[in-house]
Amino acid sequence: MSDPTDITTEEILSPAGIEEAVSLLANEVIRRCGEDKVAFVGIYTRGVTLAHRVAEVLKSRGRDYPVGTLDISLYRDDFDNLGTALPRLESSDVPFALDGTRVILFDEVIFTGRTIRAALDGLMDYGRPSKIELAVLIDRGHREIPIQPDYVGRRVETTLNHYVKVRFQEDDGKEGVFLVTEPVAETNE
Amino acid sequence: MSELKPRKDLLDIESLSLEEIEYVLENAVPFKQLFQRSVKKVPTLRGKTVLNLFYEPSTRTSSSFEVAANRMSADVTNFTVSASSIVKGESLLDTIETLQAMRSDYIVIRHKAAGVPGIVAQHTRASVLNAGDGYHAHPTQALLDAMTFREVYPDFAGRKVAIVGDILHSRVARSTSTLFHKLGIEVGVLGPGSLIPEGRHDFMTRFRTWDEVFDWGPDAVYLLRVQMERQEGQFFPSIAEYHKMYGMNSDRLVRMRELGAYLMHPGPVNRGVEVTDEAMGYEKSLISTQVENGIAVRMAVLHWLKPETQKD
Amino acid sequence: MARLFKNGVIASAGSSDLIEGDVLVGDDGTAERVGPGIEESCVQPDEVVDCTGCALVPGMFDLQVHAREPGGEHKETLATCAAAALNGGVTGMVLMPDTSPPIDTGNLVKSLQDLVSETSPIPMLASGCLTKGREGIELAGFSGMASRGVAMLTDSDRGIPCPDLLRRCMEYAKDFDLLVTSHCDTPALSKAGVVNEGRVSYQLGLPGIPAISQEIAIDRDIRVAQYTGARLHLQQISTANAVQAVACAKEAGTRVTCEVSPHHLLLSEKEVKDYNTSLKLDPPLRLPGDVEALIEGLLNDSIDAIASNHAPHTEFEKSADFASAPFGVTGLETTVLAIYDRFIKEGAFGWDLLIQKYSQAPREIVGQEFHEIEEGQTADFFVFDPKAETEITREYLKTKSPVTPFLGWTFSGEIRETVVG
Numbered sequence: 001m002s003d004p005t006d007i008t009t010e011e012i013l014s015p016a017g018i019e020e021a022v023s024l025l026a027n028e029v030i031r032r033c034g035e036d037k038v039a040f041v042g043i044y045t046r047g048v049t050l051a052h053r054v055a056e057v058l059k060s061r062g063r064d065y066p067v068g069t070l071d072i073s074l075y076r077d078d079f080d081n082l083g084t085a086l087p088r089l090e091s092s093d094v095p096f097a098l099d100g101t102r103v104i105l106f107d108e109v110i111f112t113g114r115t116i117r118a119a120l121d122g123l124m125d126y127g128r129p130s131k132i133e134l135a136v137l138i139d140r141g142h143r144e145i146p147i148q149p150d151y152v153g154r155r156v157e158t159t160l161n162h163y164v165k166v167r168f169q170e171d172d173g174k175e176g177v178f179l180v181t182e183p184v185a186e187t188n189e
Numbered sequence: 190m191s192e193l194k195p196r197k198d199l200l201d202i203e204s205l206s207l208e209e210i211e212y213v214l215e216n217a218v219p220f221k222q223l224f225q226r227s228v229k230k231v232p233t234l235r236g237k238t239v240l241n242l243f244y245e246p247s248t249r250t251s252s253s254f255e256v257a258a259n260r261m262s263a264d265v266t267n268f269t270v271s272a273s274s275i276v277k278g279e280s281l282l283d284t285i286e287t288l289q290a291m292r293s294d295y296i297v298i299r300h301k302a303a304g305v306p307g308i309v310a311q312h313t314r315a316s317v318l319n320a321g322d323g324y325h326a327h328p329t330q331a332l333l334d335a336m337t338f339r340e341v342y343p344d345f346a347g348r349k350v351a352i353v354g355d356i357l358h359s360r361v362a363r364s365t366s367t368l369f370h371k372l373g374i375e376v377g378v379l380g381p382g383s384l385i386p387e388g389r390h391d392f393m394t395r396f397r398t399w400d401e402v403f404d405w406g407p408d409a410v411y412l413l414r415v416q417m418e419r420q421e422g423q424f425f426p427s428i429a430e431y432h433k434m435y436g437m438n439s440d441r442l443v444r445m446r447e448l449g450a451y452l453m454h455p456g457p458v459n460r461g462v463e464v465t466d467e468a469m470g471y472e473k474s475l476i477s478t479q480v481e482n483g484i485a486v487r488m489a490v491l492h493w494l495k496p497e498t499q500k501d
Numbered sequence: 502m503a504r505l506f507k508n509g510v511i512a513s514a515g516s517s518d519l520i521e522g523d524v525l526v527g528d529d530g531t532a533e534r535v536g537p538g539i540e541e542s543c544v545q546p547d548e549v550v551d552c553t554g555c556a557l558v559p560g561m562f563d564l565q566v567h568a569r570e571p572g573g574e575h576k577e578t579l580a581t582c583a584a585a586a587l588n589g590g591v592t593g594m595v596l597m598p599d600t601s602p603p604i605d606t607g608n609l610v611k612s613l614q615d616l617v618s619e620t621s622p623i624p625m626l627a628s629g630c631l632t633k634g635r636e637g638i639e640l641a642g643f644s645g646m647a648s649r650g651v652a653m654l655t656d657s658d659r660g661i662p663c664p665d666l667l668r669r670c671m672e673y674a675k676d677f678d679l680l681v682t683s684h685c686d687t688p689a690l691s692k693a694g695v696v697n698e699g700r701v702s703y704q705l706g707l708p709g710i711p712a713i714s715q716e717i718a719i720d721r722d723i724r725v726a727q728y729t730g731a732r733l734h735l736q737q738i739s740t741a742n743a744v745q746a747v748a749c750a751k752e753a754g755t756r757v758t759c760e761v762s763p764h765h766l767l768l769s770e771k772e773v774k775d776y777n778t779s780l781k782l783d784p785p786l787r788l789p790g791d792v793e794a795l796i797e798g799l800l801n802d803s804i805d806a807i808a809s810n811h812a813p814h815t816e817f818e819k820s821a822d823f824a825s826a827p828f829g830v831t832g833l834e835t836t837v838l839a840i841y842d843r844f845i846k847e848g849a850f851g852w853d854l855l856i857q858k859y860s861q862a863p864r865e866i867v868g869q870e871f872h873e874i875e876e877g878q879t880a881d882f883f884v885f886d887p888k889a890e891t892e893i894t895r896e897y898l899k900t901k902s903p904v905t906p907f908l909g910w911t912f913s914g915e916i917r918e919t920v921v922g
Contacts, residue, residue, distance in 0.1 A: 071219060073233075074231040074232070074233040074261075074492075075231060075232055075233070076233075079233055079234070086193045086195060086212065086493065088212065088215065088216065089215075089216045089218075089219040089220070089492075090219060091218060091219045091222050092219065092222065121232065122231075124228075125226055125227075125228035125230070126226055126227075126228075127227070203704075281820070281822060281825075282817070282820055300822075302822040302823070302825060303705055303706040303707050303776070303822070303824065304705070304707075304776030304822050304823050304824075305822045307775070307776055308776070308820075308822060322706070323706050323707070323824070324706030324707070324708075325705060325706030325707070326706065357703075360706055363703075363704075363706060386698075386702075386703050387699065388698065388699040388700040388701070388702060388703035388709070389703055390703075420693070421692055421693065
C-alpha cells in the first residue's frame with residue numbers, strides 16, 4: 001500500500017479542512033432533521049469515526065444522537081473476489097431500536113455505491129427505520145448503482161486511476177484526505 | 190490486510206496456527222451477535238452450496254452445520270448415508286467422484302474412519318470441513334469449546350480444564366485438548382485406566398479420582414459421552430460403576446460450586462451415566478452455550494475457508 | 502551365449518572383502534570361469550560386460566512373497582512377481598499360500614509348481630497352509646503337500662488362534678520334517694488394530710496393535726515348538742522383546758529361526774502420518790527403539806533372515822482410508838537398494854551380512870543350497886553399481902502394484918542386471 005507521502009499523493013483536505021467539512025455536515029443535519037428522532041450508524045472503520053465526530057459537534061449544540069456501528073463484510077457482493085485477503089470481522093452494534101427512527105448512515109467516501117448497498121441490506125436486517133439517509137465526507141463520483149448521498153462534506157473530481165484516502169487521527173494516527181494517483185489493488189470503499 | 194494464508198480445508202486442530210485459531214474465534218463473536226437480531230441471516234454465502242455428508246448419524250452436529258450454512262444464505266443439501274448402506278473403503282474414491290460432480294462449494298463430512306475427510310479434501314476442489322472422523326478429530330467442536338471457555342474466562346491462559354471419561358475413543362478429547370493446550374490452558378484427564386491410553390498427549394495430567402481433580406482446582410470440568418459397549422469389547426464393568434466412579438453427582442457438584450468451576454459436555458448427554466439430572470441443572474453449566482457457539486464457530490469457519498471451486 | 506563380466510569385484514557371504522574377479526557365464530548358464538584377469542582373447546565370449554566399479558553379488562532369496570496368483574492376478578502374477586524379483590536382485594523365493602484358492606493340498610501345490618515352471622525363470626518355492634483354507638480350524642493335508650516338497654507350512658498372515666491346534670500342527674509336521682511358521686500375532690489382542698498401539702495410534706485416532714500381540718504369540722509358539730520339538734520359523738518379528746525372546750530360545754537350543762522385513766529395519770511408527778497407507782504393514786511399524794533392537798539382532802545373529810513380505814495390493818485398493826485399506830506393500834524391488842543405502846554404504850555392515858541374511862540363511866532355512874559366485878555353479882548373481890543411484894518410481898517398479906513406502910525415494914546404488922543360469 002502506498003504511503004500518503006508518496007510523490008503521487010496530493011493532500012486535498014487538511015485537518016482543518018476536515019473539521020470544516022464535519023461542521024458542514026452537522027449544520028446540514030440540524031437544518032434538515034429538525035426535531036425528528038435521529039440515530040447515526042457508521043460503517044466500519046472510518047464511517048464510525050465520522051459519525052462520532054458529527055455527533056460530537058451536535059452534542060455541543062444540544063442534540064444527543066446515538067451512534068451505532070455496522071460491519072458490512074458479510075453483506076459484500078464481492079466475497080469471491082477478495083483474493084487472499086481474510087477479512088477480520090467487527091461486531092456490528094446497533095444498540096437502539098431502528099423502527100420509526102430516521103437513520104443517517106455514515107461512510108468516509110462514496111465511490112461506486114456498492115458499499116452503501118451492502119450497508120443498506122445490513123441495516124435493514126436490524127429493523128425498519130422510518131427513513132434512511134446517507135452522509136459522506138467525500139463524494140468522488142463514478143457511481144455504479146443509483147445511490148446518492150444526502151449529506152456531503154466535500155465533492156472531489158477524480159478519475160478511475162485515483163484513490164481517495166481518508167485518514168483520521170483515531171484510526172490511523174494521522175489526519176487528512178489524500179488523492180493518490182497510482183491505482184491501488186484495494187477497492188476504495 | 191492480513192498475513193494469514195487462505196486455507197481450503199479444516200481437517201484437524203494440529204495443523205492450525207495460533208493466528209488462525211485467533212482469527213476464527215474472533216470472527217465467531219460477530220457471528221454470534223447476529224443471533225440477537227430479528228433477522229439472523231446474512232447474505233454472505235448466497236449462491237454457494239454446502240453438502241452435509243454424514244456417514245454416521247448425528248442430528249446435533251449435522252443440524253448445527255445446517256443452521257450455520259442457512260444463516261449465511263448458502264443452499265444446504267443433507268446427505269446421510271445409513272449404516273446399512275455404508276460405503277466400503279474401496280469405493281471412497283468413487284464417492285468422491287460423485288461429490289465432485291455435485292459441485293458443492295463446501296463439504297461437511299462425518300465418517301467412522303479416521304482420515305476420510307483428508308482423502309476427500311485431496312480429491313475435491315470444495316472446502317472440506319471435518320465434522321468428526323473416527324477417533325481422530327472434531328475440529329469445530331474444539332473451536333466451539335474454546336470459544337465457550339474464553340467467553341467465561343477472557344483470561345484463559347493458565348486456566349485448567351479436567352476432561353472426564355473415554356479419552357481412548359474420543360475425537361472430542363483429542364481435538365479439544367489439543368486446542369486448549371495450544372491456547373495455554375492446562376488439561377487434566379480423569380477416567381478408568383482402560384480408557385486413558387498410554388499414548389495420550391504428554392500435556393494431559395492423569396488423575397485417578399475426583400478428589401485428585403478437585404484438589405488440582407479445575408476452572409471447568411468437561412464430561413465426555415460414555416458408551417459401555419464398543420466393538421472392541423467392554424472397557425469398564427457397568428454403567429452403575431462408571432457413574433459411581435466418574436459421574437457428575439450431587440456430592441461432586443458441591444465441590445464444583447466451591448471451586449466455581451464450569452461444566453461442559455459435547456452432547457448428547459447420557460443422563461444417569463456421566464451426569465445426574467441434578468447436575469444438568471447446574472447454574473454454571475455451559476452446555477447450551479456450547480450449542481449456540483457451535484453455530485457461530487461453524488459460520489466463522491465457513492466464512493474463513495476458501496474453496497477452489499471458482500478456479501475453473 | 503557366453504558372457505564375460507569383467508573388471509568387477511565379487512561379494513560373498515564368507516567375507517566382508519570384495520575380491521577382484523571376472524566371471525564368465527557360459528551358454529548353459531554356468532559360471533564357467535571365476536577369477537581375476539580372465540582374458541577375452543582366451544575365452545572368446547560373445548559379449549563382454551564391463552563391470553568396472555561394480556560389485557557382483559550372489560542373488561537374493563526371499564522367504565515371504567505373496568505373488569497373488571492364482572486368484573489375485575489384478576494385484577500381481579507369477580510373471581510380474583518374477584520380473585520384480587529380478588529387478589531387485591532376487592533370484593529365488595518362497596510363495597505364500599494365501600492365494601485363492603489357498604494352497605492347502607498336494608494337488609494345489611502341484612498345480613502351482615506347474616504354473617511356476619511355465620512362467621518363472623527363477624525358483625519360486627510353494628508353501629502350504631497349516632490349516633484348511635487358512636481357517637485355523639482343521640489341519641490341512643500335510644502329507645500330500647510334503648510329498649510335493651513344500652518349502653514350509655504357514656497360514657500366511659493369520660496366526661493359529663488355538664494353542665492346541667498349533668500343537669497338533671507341530672507334532673504332525675515334525676514327522677515330515679516340515680517347517681512350521683508363525684505369523685506372530687495374537688488376534689484377540691490385535692483385533693481391528695491397524696497401527697502400532699501408542700502415540701501414533703492415539704494421535705491418528707486409529708485402533709492400535711499392541712507390541713504384546715506379537716510378543717505373546719512368539720512366546721507361545723516357541724514354547725509349543727520346544728514342547729513338540731518341531732522346527733519353527735517366526736515371520737516378520739518387529740519388537741525389541743521379540744528379538745530378546747528369539748535370542749533366549751536359541752540359547753536354549755530351540756530349533757527356531759526368524760526373519761525381519763527391510764521396512765521394519767528402516768522405518769518406525771514415526772513415519773506413519775497423513776494416513777499414508779503405504780505404511781500400513783502387518784506387523785505395524787514400531788518404535789525407534791525397536792528398530793535399533795532389530796538391527797542389533799541382525800548383527801548378532803538373533804535374527805536369521807531378511808524377508809521382504811512382498812505383499813502387492815493395487816494402488817486403488819490402497820487408496821481407501823487407512824483402517825479399510827489392506828495391510829502390506831511390495832518389497833522385492835527395494836530391499837537390496839534400501840539395505841545398501843542405509844547400512845552397507847554407511848558402513849554399518851558389509852555385503853557379507855546382507856548375503857548371509859537375504860540369500861544364504863533363507864535358502865538354508867527351506868533346505869535349498871546356497872552358492873557363492875564360484876566356478877562350476879549355475880550363474881546366480883546381480884551386478885551392482887554403487888556410484889549410480891536409483892529413484893523408486895512407478896516406472897522403475899516392475900510389480901503390478903507399485904505401492905511401497907519408498908516410492909519417490911532415491912537410493913544410492915543401482916542393480917544393473919540380474920544374471921540367472
